[in-house]
Amino acid sequence: MRTAYSVETVRTAERALMARLPEGALMQRAAAGLAAACAGLLGRVYGSRVVLLVGSGDNGGDALYAGARLARRGAGVAAVLLAPERAHAAGLAALLRAGGRVVGAGADTVGGAAAAAGVGAVEEAILRADLVVDGIVGIGGKGGLRPDAAQLAACAAESRAAVVAVDLPSGVDADTGEVHGDAVRADLTVTFGTHKPGLLIDPARAYAGSVRLVDIGLDGELPDEAALEALQHADVARLLPVPGAESDKYRRGVVGIAAGSARYPGAAVLAVSGALRGGAGAVRYVGPAGDAVISRFPETLVSDRGPKHAGRVQAWVVGPGAGDDASTVAEVLACDVPVLVDADGLRLADRDAVRARTAPTLMTPHAGEAAALLGVSRETVEGARLTWVRELASRYGATVLLKGSTTLIADARGGAVRVNATGTPWLATAGSGDVLSGLAGSLLASGLSALDAGSAAAYLHGLAGRYAADGAPAGAHDVAAAIPEAWRDVRDAGH
Template identity: 40%
Template sequence: MIRGYTAQQVRAAERPLLDAGRPLMLHAARALAGRVAEHLRAPDAPRVLVLAGSGDNGGDGLYAAALLRGQGIVADAIATADGFHAGGAEAFREAGGTLHALDDADPEDLRARLAEADLVLDAIVGIGGRAEVPAYLTTLLEEVRRSGAPVIAVDVPSFVDASTGLAAPGALTARETVTFGAVKAGLLLPGGAELAGHVHLVDLDLADHLPAEPTVIRLGDAEVTERWPQPERDATKYSRGVVALVAGSPRFPGAAVLAASGAARTGAGMVRVIAPQSVLDLVLRTRPEVVGHPAETVDPEAIGRLHALVAGPGLASDDPRTRAGVDLLSTAGGENTPGEVSRGVIDAGGLDAIGAAHRFPGDVVLTPHRGEADRLAERLGIDPDLPGPDLAIALATATGATVLLKGAITLIAPADGGPLCAQDDATSQLATAGTGDVLAGMIGTLLAAGLTGPDAATLAAILHGRAGRLASRGGTLPLVALDVAEHLPEALGTILAGALS
């Protein structure tokens, strides 16, 4: 698990160590120099160009450049502000380096320096930076991009908010971010995550001074292995979990096939589909193991045993099944009565059926994409222009449900105020019709197996993303939604094998 903290939390954790005289900057610079040297193993006479700001971030870069020069690596530096970090600049000069002023470099000189650079070190601003590029640095950043030189970001990519991930247009994209003491939340969130590249954490012994609960988390293979619901030796189809899908319509019959495939291939003990007979005929041609319930509404007593309900894939918001499914999952009338269902997923048309009067348990997962989230926010009196992380949290707070906000970075907000989860497992090839239906079925299966809303949503997001990568051969080839469902067992097997090896 990766734990992310706000800039304020990291500063507070550093303070006791700084007050005790710990040279944190020198430790960070030493680790940074070592990491840069690893990236420069190939060239015979490697060259580094440091973009050094005036603050501590620039100091980290200059101290690291001094150490690199001591290893025989040619390190140049450009001061990107009027001032510079005095200690770092002195160490750099003592090592034989020259700190060039940005104003003194004409465009041709700048291009020449970049053409010679095997790597650029982005040390312009750190965790105190704002998501705004000053006009006088625009040309410099454009020239860096044009040069094609790989970028290593120091602590955070410059002009990315370290706490929120908000990123300025024109900020540099890093191959890797070497971050100090703790992972900054903004490196895991939309905006910052796209610019950070691989995040390499340098341990500065801050753990005892950081909050017990991080602001953002990202789960990995170890957490999937630990939390995945494996059937016991004496398991039955009922003990593994029964998921019922209120899905598919004459207009969108395939949604039921896809949701059922996602549920079945994730390991459901039984998948029930509640739909018109024409939809069930299509489902059963693809998934003969599904139990069909031809119905125009949802009656749990008539359906039989179920542990989780998925409502909405392929349905309109005014479909009687949609309304019935959403109402069954809602606790607006008080505590759940025996005829209601307390675990499930509301997706697609079901999301548009949610109103201000609805309230859900935390083991109900809402799965909007941004457009659906905006519409739901407007109905609930929430500002739809909020950044994604804030919007997901606001929707979870307002509805009581766990909210999975789809996107390049998948955000999972638990209703209990716990850490926001930000997963980056997917590929852009998943941006195709029907993949969300597969995901809804997957979450339903994990809820039926007994996982909590946040765990079911997060593990499903991880597996869905990995299956998408397998189906598209690492994100290079197109895929269709059914490909994702069919690659789920292989994706899970890869995760379990890797975490246990």
């Protein structure tokens, strides 16, 4: 399991750890890890040109000490100090001792003969660099970059240099993944002690590039419950249902799919296609698209009566392609088994009816559907996904899976939010959500909690999307067909 902790939690853990260590030890661990990552990226350190962008806090201190390590290995290291009088003094002294220099503001006072002042010199250094290290701000950053820092970030983006962010790309919100204004775009982010939520949630995640975690000994000080959890293969493998010798189709769970309409029979077929690959022992379909479903998937139990009279199920999926069939949605919500509500069902579901349910409810909106339920714009939801997934979960008293480039799954009772990053932009294709709802519903019927069913389904669906697309467009039915391959990969990695 990959976990991320809030800034407040990280600060508390760091204080506890620092109290047991000699002064400066943590920063040295961070700087050593950072320097090693930079060296790895450079390949040959000796003779390379490195520019450090140094803010006024400890994030700049990390950059300066790492710069000193690279300078000792023969790199030409120049530091740009955003606030020369407040730069980390010991770090700066270490850099200068190692043969590094200062360019731009402050160069005349600290750099001696090797210094070069002026904005032109700074830009030139960045444009000629092999590597730019972003030590402007870390977890102490507030808001987007200020104009002077934004100018440096723009210059770094223009340069052919690789950009390494220290702890976080400066300008992004560590706790939420929001980006207000300008931020550094990194090729690699070297983060310390634990991931921060912003590194795993878009839009900030896209600024971080690849992320490397450096162990500074913080683990023992972090609480059990994280702010964010990202399941890995082994975690998902533990969740997947495995039929035992005693299993029959009913013990494995029956999932009911109430989906599709005369206008959208395909949604029903796709939801069933996901459900058949989700581990339930049988898939029961109710709705007007029975013929389409049975001709494609003859193993489906098709009923032309409403959900209440269709026979026993262990979980329902309602909504994909439902059109305006509010009464089916209401009927399903009245059933005392786990229910997944998707697509049209989200619009048709009465909030009080959802809140009144005692069995689990899993809602699976994309950002546009979530925005409509919340009464805000789609952009607002996309810019602050963590905030809004939590808000929606709390308003409906349900588990909410917010689809997107990083899918988030939040429980109404709070606790760690799950983030899934296996998805691919190719998954943004018509019907792909219907496959996901069938898959998640099937896992619900197998007995997984709403949080586990949602996160395991998102994980498998994302992988299946990758396999189906393999760099080229794929249809939703291809994604469904690739679920068994994703399942096998996950299961094999877990043993």
